[in-house]
Amino acid sequence: MLPDSNLQNISGTHLGILAQRWITPEIARKAKLYSADHVTGADLIGRNKGCCSGLVIPYFMPGGDHPVEYQLRLDSPPMEPDSSGRPRPRMKYLWPPARRARPYFEPGLDPALLLDPDIPIIVTEGPLKALALHRLSLFVKRDGERPPFIVLGLIGVFSWRCTTGKSIAANGERVDVTGPLPEFDRLAWEGRKVIVAYDADVIEKSQVRTARWQFTKEAQRRNAIVGFLEWSIDKGKGIDDLLANVGP
Numbered sequence: 003m004l005p006d007s008n009l010q011n012i013s014g015t016h017l018g019i020l021a022q023r024w025i026t027p028e029i030a031r032k033a034k035l036y037s038a039d040h041v042t043g044a045d046l047i048g049r050n051k052g053c054c055s056g057l058v059i060p061y062f063m064p065g066g067d068h069p070v071e072y073q074l075r076l077d078s079p080p081m082e083p084d085s086s087g088r089p090r091p092r093m094k095y096l097w098p099p100a101r102r103a104r105p106y107f108e109p110g111l112d113p114a115l116l117l118d119p120d121i122p123i124i125v126t127e128g129p130l131k132a133l134a135l136h137r138l139s140l141f142v143k144r145d146g147e148r149p150p151f152i153v154l155g156l157i158g159v160f161s162w163r164c165t166t167g168k169s170i171a172a173n174g175e176r177v178d179v180t181g182p183l184p185e186f187d188r189l190a191w192e193g194r195k196v197i198v199a200y201d202a203d204v205i206e207k208s209q210v211r212t213a214r215w216q217f218t219k220e221a222q223r224r225n226a227i228v229g230f231l232e233w234s235i236d237k238g239k240g241i242d243d244l245l246a247n248v249g250p
Contacts, residue, residue, distance in 0.1 A: 004234030005157065011036065011037060012027070012031070012035055012037050014036075015077075015181075016030075016035070016057045016206075017030065020035075020077055020130070020133075023133075023240075024137060025133045025134055025137065025242070029109075029133055029137050030056075031048070032075045032110060033060070033108075033109040033129075034109070035057060035058065035059055035060075035062050036057075036058050036071075036076065036203040036225050037056075037057060038053075038055060038056055038057070038058045039055050040053055040054050041054075042058075043055050043056050043058070043074050043076075045227055046058065046074055046098065046099050047074050047096045048098050049084040049096070051081065052076075053076070053077065053078045054074065054076065054159060055078070056075050056076045056077045057072070057074070057075040057077075058072055058073070058075075059130075060165075060240040060245075061073065061104050061107075062107060062109065063107065064111040064116060064188075065183075066111065069173065070104070071098075071104050071159070072097075072098065072099055073092060073095055073096065074096045074097075075095050075130075076091075076093075076094050076095075076096065076183050077134055077190070078235070079091040079092060079093055079094040080092050080093065080221070090162075094147055095157065095176070102164045102165065103156075103157055103158070103161040103163075103183065104185070105155060105162075105183055105185050105186075105247040106128070106129035106132050106154070106156075106157070107132075107153075107155075108132055108135075108136040108139075108152065108155075109133075110154045111152060115148070115152050116152070116188050116189045117189075117190045118148075118190065119192055119193050120194075121148060121149065121150075121151060121152055121194075122151040122152075122194065122195040122196065122197060123152055123153070123154055123164075123189070123195070123196045123197070123198065124151050124153050124154070124197045125153075125154045125156065125196060125197070126154070126155055126156070126160060126199045126200070126240075126241050127155070127156060127157075127158070127201055127240065128155055128157060128201055128240075129155045130189070130242060131155060131240050131241050132153045133240045134241060134242035134245050135151075135159070135199075135245075136153055137154070137245075138250050139152070141250045142250070149209060152198070159210050159213035159217075160213045160216075161183075162183060162220065163180050163181060163182055163183065163220075164181070164184075164189075165178045165179065165180055166179050166181040167179045181218055189226060191221060191226040192225045192226070194226045194227065195220065195226070195229070196226045196227065196228045196229070197228075197230070198214055198218065198228065198229070198230050198231065199230075199231040199241045200213075200214055200230075201240050201241050202232070202233055202234065202235035202237070202240075202244075203235060203239060204232070205232065205235075
C-alpha cells in the first residue's frame with residue numbers, strides 16, 4: 003500500500019526547488035507533495051533501476067480527497083545530449099507502468115468551477131507550473147470572490163490526448179485510437195476563454211507550436227475562445243520561472 007501523502011514530509015532540498023519555481027511550502031502541503039527515498043520512489047513507479055528518490059506529486063480530481071494517480075519527479079534523472087550537444091535530463095517525471103496521461107488539477111478546486119464558462123482556463127506544462135499559477139490565482143483573488151482563472155496542467159504539450167480505444171486498420175491490424183483526455187468532458191468549453199501558456203521556447207520549437215495549434219483546434223471545436231500567452235525567454239523559460247523572476 004502506498005503511504006498517505008498527508009503523513010509525509012517535504013525535504014528542505016525539495017522546498018528549495020519549489021521556492022525557485024514560485025511555490026510556497028503552504029501551496030506544496032496543500033497539494034500534498036512529499037519527498038520519497040529510493041525505496042519508496044521505486045515502489046511507487048514500479049522501477050528497479052537507477053536512483054528513484056524524488057518529489058512525489060499526487061493527482062486529485064476536483065472535489066476528491068484521495069489521489070487518483072502519482073507522479074515522481076526524479077532527483078537524479080538520466081542525462082542525454084540535446085540538439086546542441088549539451089546534457090539535459092531525460093524522463094525526469096515518471097508514472098507507474100501502463101498508466102495513461104492525466105491532466106493536473108490545482109489543489110482544492112471546486113468541481114462547480116469546471117462548469118462555469120465565465121472563469122477562464124490557463125493551460126500550462128506540468129503540475130509544478132500549475133501550482134505556481136494556482137498561487138497567482140490566490141494572489142489576485144479577494145475574500146469571497148471566485149478565482150480569476152482555473153489551471154489545467156498537461157504532463158507534456160501533446161498530452162491533452164490519450165489512447166481512447168482500438169480500431170481495425172485497412173490491413174486488418176488493430177491500432178490505437180487517440181482522442182482528447184476524458185477529463186475534458188467535465189469542463190464547460192462553450193464561449194470560455196482558454197489561455198495556452200506553454201514554455202517560452204515554443205517560439206523556436208516547431209513541434210511545440212504544432213502541439214499548441216492542435217490543442218487550439220480541439221478547444222475551438224468545443225467553441226472555446228483561445229489565446230496564447232508568450233514572453234521573452236530571458237525572463238524565464240516556464241510560467242513558474244517568469245513568476246519567480248518578474249513577480250505576479
